[in-house]
Amino acid sequence: MKVDVLLGLQWGDEGKGKIVDVLSSQYDIICRFQGGPNAGHTIECKGQKFILHTIPSGILNANTLNIIGNGVVIDPFILQKEIHMLAEKAGIEVMDNLLISKRSHLILPTHRLLDAVQEASKGEGKIGSTLKGIGPAYTDRTARHGIRSGEVLHKGFMDKYNDLKRSHLQIINTYKIDLQNITIDGYTFSAYEELWLASLDTFKKLKQIDVEFFIQEQLKADKRVLAEGAQGTLLDIDFGAYPFVTSSNTIAAGVCTGLGIPPSLVGEIYGIAKAYATRVGNGPFPTELLDETGNKLRKNGHEFGSTTGRPRRCGWLDLPALRYAIMLNGVTRLIVTKTDVLNDFETIQVCTNYERDGQWIDYLPFDYSHVTPKFRTHQGWNCNLNGISQAEKLPQALQNYLQMIEHETGVPIYMVSTGPDRNQIIALRN
Ligand code: GDP
Ligand code: IMO
Ligand code: MG
Numbered sequence: 319m320k321v322d323v324l325l326g327l328q329w330g331d332e333g334k335g336k337i338v339d340v341l342s343s344q345y346d347i348i349c350r351f352q353g354g355p356n357a358g359h360t361i362e363c364k365g366q367k368f369i370l371h372t373i374p375s376g377i378l379n380a381n382t383l384n385i386i387g388n389g390v391v392i393d394p395f396i397l398q399k400e401i402h403m404l405a406e407k408a409g410i411e412v413m414d415n416l417l418i419s420k421r422s423h424l425i426l427p428t429h430r431l432l433d434a435v436q437e438a439s440k441g442e443g444k445i446g447s448t449l450k451g452i453g454p455a456y457t458d459r460t461a462r463h464g465i466r467s468g469e470v471l472h473k474g475f476m477d478k479y480n481d482l483k484r485s486h487l488q489i490i491n492t493y494k495i496d497l498q499n500i501t502i503d504g505y506t507f508s509a510y511e512e513l514w515l516a517s518l519d520t521f522k523k524l525k526q527i528d529v530e531f532f533i534q535e536q537l538k539a540d541k542r543v544l545a546e547g548a549q550g551t552l553l554d555i556d557f558g559a560y561p562f563v564t565s566s567n568t569i570a571a572g573v574c575t576g577l578g579i580p581p582s583l584v585g586e587i588y589g590i591a592k593a594y595a596t597r598v599g600n601g602p603f604p605t606e607l608l609d610e611t612g613n614k615l616r617k618n619g620h621e622f623g624s625t626t627g628r629p630r631r632c633g634w635l636d637l638p639a640l641r642y643a644i645m646l647n648g649v650t651r652l653i654v655t656k657t658d659v660l661n662d663f664e665t666i667q668v669c670t671n672y673e674r675d676g677q678w679i680d681y682l683p684f685d686y687s688h689v690t691p692k693f694r695t696h697q698g699w700n701c702n703l704n705g706i707s708q709a710e711k712l713p714q715a716l717q718n719y720l721q722m723i724e725h726e727t728g729v730p731i732y733m734v735s736t737g738p739d740r741n742q743i744i745a746l747r748n
Contacts, residue, residue, distance in 0.1 A: 320585030325547025333655035335359025348376030351576030353548030358624025389576025420468030428486035446599025530578025562601025589649035
């Protein structure tokens with residue numbers, strides 16, 4: 319057995335949570351391998367809506383085990399809130415079905431402060447971080463003074479915590495920013511720190527494992543494993559539009575380092591793309607629509623961040639960017655989501671290539687902040703997709719749109735999503 323991978327091909331929020339939930343019945347184990355609570359993965363089923371930040375999206379399936387891999391950064395307080403939310407809303411005992419890697423790193427309250435002061439100091443140039451402390455936590459991991467989940471159980475944990483906190487506060491004091499003006503999710507720093515430290519009681523009760531051994535043993539026992547990506551390929555630390563990126567490798571390669579598996583154990587790669595494009599936060603977005611059409615996409619698609627509530631920037635599907643993402647990940651199966659958002663568009667535009675310095679290019683270049691997209695017009699389907707459950711029943715214009723995507727990318731579309739609910743999914747292939 320191999321580890322299949324599911325990840326976003328755009329700038330995040332492609333509908334990964336929904337699709338993982340749909341696929342989870344085919345898997346024994348779902349693992350997050352990178353990112354942290356900057357993610358917001360939404361699952362809608364039986365009239366309920368769940369937004370997961372740290373816990374893998376297999377948690378609603380009672381038969382699926384969920385793992386938080388070593389590549390993830392965890393805020394124990396946010397994780398505790400998710401555990402409580404799932405218990406209250408759906409009676410799910412998360413502790414029974416969740417394992418965490420001893421090697422995953424902790425996001426401290428002072429990482430959140432650092433994120434806030436660093437962003438504030440950038441002014442116009444700010445990244446638009448989710449302010450969850452992601453950048454500072456990964457910085458400490460790479461600089462080799464972070465704290466791993468396994469260390470919470472060590473005797474010297476509080477000393478290590480206080481040392482790191484002290485060094486963070488020294489850095490924070492060099493920014494000429496009044497700390498009184500900075501809150502963390504509405505709490506003062508000391509109130510947040512108190513809640514965070516209290517949440518360690520729950521955190522210590524989680525089952526901690528050596529993920530690298532565990533997953534390989536499970537594969538040998540014929541268990542089916544799916545790795546769930548967070549963020550999107552175009553936010554990758556190496557291949558995104560740096561510095562407007564997140565701090566982890568969001569691409570398929572991240573699965574190997576984020577779970578401790580060799581490349582030879584990676585199987586299918588599911589790539590998720592919306593039928594159009596969105597981006598939260600700053601940075602280049604060639605097909606962005608700053609007009610009524612963009613507003614209509616936002617309204618139809620309820621394009622507001624699952625983690626921060628910020629309005630998402632909206633635009634047309636960008637084929638050069640999609641091809642780049644598919645190339646980096648080696649996508650074997652495409653899944654197109656949010657097709658229903660385009661239901662009432664007479665025509666749909668698709669970016670086929672860009673103009674840069676008077677020349678036409680059909681790939682995503684190193685710096686794409688000044689490219690001009692060239693669009694091709696496609697016929698809209700102008701109808702509601704509710705109630706359609708078979709591929710052949712999809713309107714012809716939508717079938718043509720999907721065939722065009724397959725033709726342009728060279729990758730077969732495996733499933734199409736026609737609404738937020740678990741049941742609004744159509745298989746195109748087996
Ligand atoms: P993720 O971060 O990739 O898991 O995506 P998010 O959950 O942040 O954002 C996707 C949003 O679109 C969520 O509100 C989903 O409930 C919703 N969604 C997912 N698939 C579809 C779809 O096919 N149609 C519509 N209208 N909404 C969808
Ligand atoms: P999911 O998993 C969309 C964006 C932020 C910002 C940049 C850096 O729900 O798809 P960070 O907090 O990581 O330092 O922010 O990345 N970003 C996301 N955008 N979906 C996400 O996750 C994101 N996680 C981070 O908006 O532009
Ligand atoms: Mg999201």
